Amino acid sequence: PDLKIRLSDYQPSAWRIASVELVFDLDIASTEVYARLELESASATPTPLRLDGEGLELIELRLNGKRLGPLGYRVEAHALELSDLPASCALESRVRIRPQANTALEGLYLSGSAERGFLLTQCEAQGFRHITWFLDRPDVLTRYSVELRADAARFPVLLAGGNAVGSGMLAEGRHWARFEDPHPKPSYLFALVAGRLECLSQPYITADGRAVTLNLWAEADAIGQCHYALGALQRAMRWDERSYGRNYDLDVFHVVATHDFNMGAMENKGLNIFNAKYLLADADTTTDEGFRAVEGVIGHEYFHNWSGNRVTCRDWFQLSLKEGFTVFRDQSFSADMHSQALKRIEDVATLRRMQFPEDAGPLAHPVRPAEYAEINNFYTATVYEKGAELIRMLAARVGPQAFRRGTDLYFARHDGSAATVEDLLAALGEAAAVDLTPYLAWYAQAGTPRLSARCHHEPATRRYVLRLAQHTAPTPGQAVKHTLPIPVKLALFARDGRMLPLRLAGEADAVGVERVLELTDAAAEFVFEDIDEAPIPSLLRGFSAPVILECAMPPGDLALLLQHDADGFNRWEAGQHLASDAFRAAHAGAAQYAALAAWTGALGALFAQTDFSDAALLAELLAPPAISELEALVEPHDPDAVDAARRRLEQALAQALGASALAARYTALHAAEQGAHDAPAQARRRLKRRVLELWALVDAPAALAAAEAQFAQAAGMSERLAALRVLLRHGDAGMRHGTLTAFRARHGQQPLVMDTWFAVQAEVAGVDALDTVRALLADAAFTLRNPNRVRAVLGTFARQNRTAFHRADGAGYALLVAQLQALDQLNPQTAAALAQAFNGWARLEPKRRALAESHLRALAATPGLSRNLADIVQRSLA
Ligand code: B3K
Ligand code: ZN
Numbered sequence: 001p002d003l004k005i006r007l008s009d010y011q012p013s014a015w016r017i018a019s020v021e022l023v024f025d026l027d028i029a030s031t032e033v034y035a036r037l038e039l040e041s042a043s044a045t046p047t048p049l050r051l052d053g054e055g056l057e058l059i060e061l062r063l064n065g066k067r068l069g070p071l072g073y074r075v076e077a078h079a080l081e082l083s084d085l086p087a088s089c090a091l092e093s094r095v096r097i098r099p100q101a102n103t104a105l106e107g108l109y110l111s112g113s114a115e116r117g118f119l120l121t122q123c124e125a126q127g128f129r130h131i132t133w134f135l136d137r138p139d140v141l142t143r144y145s146v147e148l149r150a151d152a153a154r155f156p157v158l159l160a161g162g163n164a165v166g167s168g169m170l171a172e173g174r175h176w177a178r179f180e181d182p183h184p185k186p187s188y189l190f191a192l193v194a195g196r197l198e199c200l201s202q203p204y205i206t207a208d209g210r211a212v213t214l215n216l217w218a219e220a221d222a223i224g225q226c227h228y229a230l231g232a233l234q235r236a237m238r239w240d241e242r243s244y245g246r247n248y249d250l251d252v253f254h255v256v257a258t259h260d261f262n263m264g265a266m267e268n269k270g271l272n273i274f275n276a277k278y279l280l281a282d283a284d285t286t287t288d289e290g291f292r293a294v295e296g297v298i299g300h301e302y303f304h305n306w307s308g309n310r311v312t313c314r315d316w317f318q319l320s321l322k323e324g325f326t327v328f329r330d331q332s333f334s335a336d337m338h339s340q341a342l343k344r345i346e347d348v349a350t351l352r353r354m355q356f357p358e359d360a361g362p363l364a365h366p367v368r369p370a371e372y373a374e375i376n377n378f379y380t381a382t383v384y385e386k387g388a389e390l391i392r393m394l395a396a397r398v399g400p401q402a403f404r405r406g407t408d409l410y411f412a413r414h415d416g417s418a419a420t421v422e423d424l425l426a427a428l429g430e431a432a433a434v435d436l437t438p439y440l441a442w443y444a445q446a447g448t449p450r451l452s453a454r455c456h457h458e459p460a461t462r463r464y465v466l467r468l469a470q471h472t473a474p475t476p477g478q479a480v481k482h483t484l485p486i487p488v489k490l491a492l493f494a495r496d497g498r499m500l501p502l503r504l505a506g507e508a509d510a511v512g513v514e515r516v517l518e519l520t521d522a523a524a525e526f527v528f529e530d531i532d533e534a535p536i537p538s539l540l541r542g543f544s545a546p547v548i549l550e551c552a553m554p555p556g557d558l559a560l561l562l563q564h565d566a567d568g569f570n571r572w573e574a575g576q577h578l579a580s581d582a583f584r585a586a587h588a589g590a591a592q593y594a595a596l597a598a599w600t601g602a603l604g605a606l607f608a609q610t611d612f613s614d615a616a617l618l619a620e621l622l623a624p625p626a627i628s629e630l631e632a633l634v635e636p637h638d639p640d641a642v643d644a645a646r647r648r649l650e651q652a653l654a655q656a657l658g659a660s661a662l663a664a665r666y667t668a669l670h671a672a673e674q675g676a677h678d679a680p681a682q683a684r685r686r687l688k689r690r691v692l693e694l695w696a697l698v699d700a701p702a703a704l705a706a707a708e709a710q711f712a713q714a715a716g717m718s719e720r721l722a723a724l725r726v727l728l729r730h731g732d733a734g735m736r737h738g739t740l741t742a743f744r745a746r747h748g749q750q751p752l753v754m755d756t757w758f759a760v761q762a763e764v765a766g767v768d769a770l771d772t773v774r775a776l777l778a779d780a781a782f783t784l785r786n787p788n789r790v791r792a793v794l795g796t797f798a799r800q801n802r803t804a805f806h807r808a809d810g811a812g813y814a815l816l817v818a819q820l821q822a823l824d825q826l827n828p829q830t831a832a833a834l835a836q837a838f839n840g841w842a843r844l845e846p847k848r849r850a851l852a853e854s855h856l857r858a859l860a861a862t863p864g865l866s867r868n869l870a871d872i873v874q875r876s877l878a
Contacts, residue, residue, distance in 0.1 A: 005371060015047070016041075020142050028114055034094050037090065041088065049091075051135060053132070053134070055107075061073060062093075095133070111261075121193075122266060125379075141312070144180070145162075148176065153173060154196075185309065186312055190269075199215050200218075200223055210247065240333075243333075258276060261275040262833075266301070269305070272302070274297070278293060283717065287717045295334065300326055303329040308326060311419050316378070327387065328392055339568075339617075345569055348543045352629050353628050355385045360632060364446040365446050397436070397439070406427050414427075425440060446478055448547060451540070454551075455467070459532075464527070466525070468523065470523070487517070489515070490514070501530070503530055536561060555594045558575075558581075562599075563605065578598055579649060615680075619690040622691075623690065640803055643765065650694070653694065662694055688719075692722060703726065711727065755791075758782070759793070769801055787827065791830075798816050810848070819834075828869055841853065856876060
């Protein structure tokens, strides 16, 4: 049966809910939910009311105060239908739900143990229907008033979104608290929390003068790890005031940490809920990278208060309207807090590692999908990360001032309502007096465009001709592709490293040394005048469009860009280009190749420059592209061969840098390490980690001795973990065992660090990798009920340990499928996310391809598969 929901079928709701009053009688095993909905017909003709609901035990229904008998309504699988209603009426329902039995972590559920854990909700996308009967769709905006009642000793803290309006005691040791949210919101932004939690609190005055209380909540053992997030929250609030003119709009802003969460965090109105991984942080348990992730996610969820909450999405097809935009906002925030170039490098690397493979495989879908069977499977790198790239292109297209005018207009025009992608583009376009509708094509078309560039110099005419052409390969369900507007930012370098003035044919004067060309057709030629000798093109600077650039360049030219390009991103990009060329040659079995020599040579020169002050950038330059990027360069591919070729690259780089230079640099960086957290200290640690890894490739005994000392003396988690990783890769069994035991003894009571303990083992390649994973699954601290732990072991194994997952005998596939079958019974969302590790199976060499396919088919044939997992498996096989 075709159970797909289609964008083209969108119809506004026939009913509105003017307000809702909710009363929760909370308990772990059984909670009773009372809901009173003030309903208003929105259609001229009488239309039945169909409310969404799943897994609800109906106790009672009342219409305008009168109890409805069984003939007054119809209950279907996931709907409650009432006919012949007056155009405005009040519907009251009472239902029972069972939080403790809820292992899917969607709706109301228990975090932690029955004795000590707390209750919380997760509603996006469609969790609210697991709480009560409702119009559970984002374009139905309602004013919420919520009362929570619970045992005062077991649930001392009661929280819901909105402003607190009262609280008090009830009989039998129970208490109550009431909340009112003045801002109408869709049901997916509803949240409540109840239990034993500690609070870290701080006053904040918004730029427009509102006194706000910021409350961060965590269990007693973790409240001390909330200080960093509290600071990050204040930075995010100030940044949004300054950069977008957005102020917070309630008296209180709550953020709660839980260890049991299907995703990173959730932007519920006034009551954000965070996976502890993105809220708790301190130097002893959190890496530098981890701190940046906390800050980024804090920003992301906070920024949703406007891009998502005040202006929400008309339907779930518009998901990127809030997610792509908000990712762009959090990326800009992080870049402003740290380094623009490094942030761009990280974001593009993430896009290539996560989104490009998605766009090239069976699960490819447009940033605005046209149909879905299960919306939770569309919280993807395409909707988020590619969606952010589209906003970035639009922002660049209109320029910073018009972009700000445009976002102001968008927020003002659509405040308190549910909008579409067209609405955002219209506001930006109006503010800039530019027609942005051609960019809508980017939202509708899946697949990564390939942009080919060919250039030649004509000495006689002193012209330089650049020919650009675009091509997008077919993706599932989209055989024919359209041309897209592609902004190409570029510069031309003279051989001495100078940037050349850019004058296009027909222009009177040069317009700067860097400019943006827009390719709007399938192909176009751009002619630059007054160019005396063949320049070196630096194309797609800052990654000005999410495309795959194909431009054959001599290794020497790339090496020059790697040394001299002023655009930090393109400098890194030149190195990645060289490394990719070297990888192709290594993979093809070449003994010597110019790209490798150029890559290692240029990096050697940079490494030797003692005045190369940007240690963090140097660390990034010293890393070849990720496995998942390299896999895309050879088809079909054998993961062992890809891995081996990548290792040859790293080995060659380590040799070119030399054991003694690496040792010297390590020693200098080690001497400078004092556990400080400022940017230079973080940059030094980043470089030190990379240097240690490379050193271990050329002088393992010396590097291991250094790693052991570093592990023992480390002032913080970055240092400890960097050492542990090297010891696990290169150390003998005794060393590995000793360090892991020490690490566990120190951090065994800290779930987030134990996730790392599991993950660092699951990622180690080697013949015994699968045995390691089996042992981790059998560990007493492993459980399929905790998504973080599942991701640490199974996610890391299937995504980061390619040679183990893709073992030639198919044992890796068998292991994952068996775990998926068990996990799906408990938590379909997490199972469906994990199953996406099979993406790309069709591009494997024939033997593995056949094995992967047969395991996927076995999974597809599993009886009782959830809709979430079935959707992923079926699309993967289609
Ligand atoms: N909006 C949530 C994600 C909800 C995922 C539902 N399966 C977090 C975020 O993007 O901010
Ligand atoms: Zn988001």
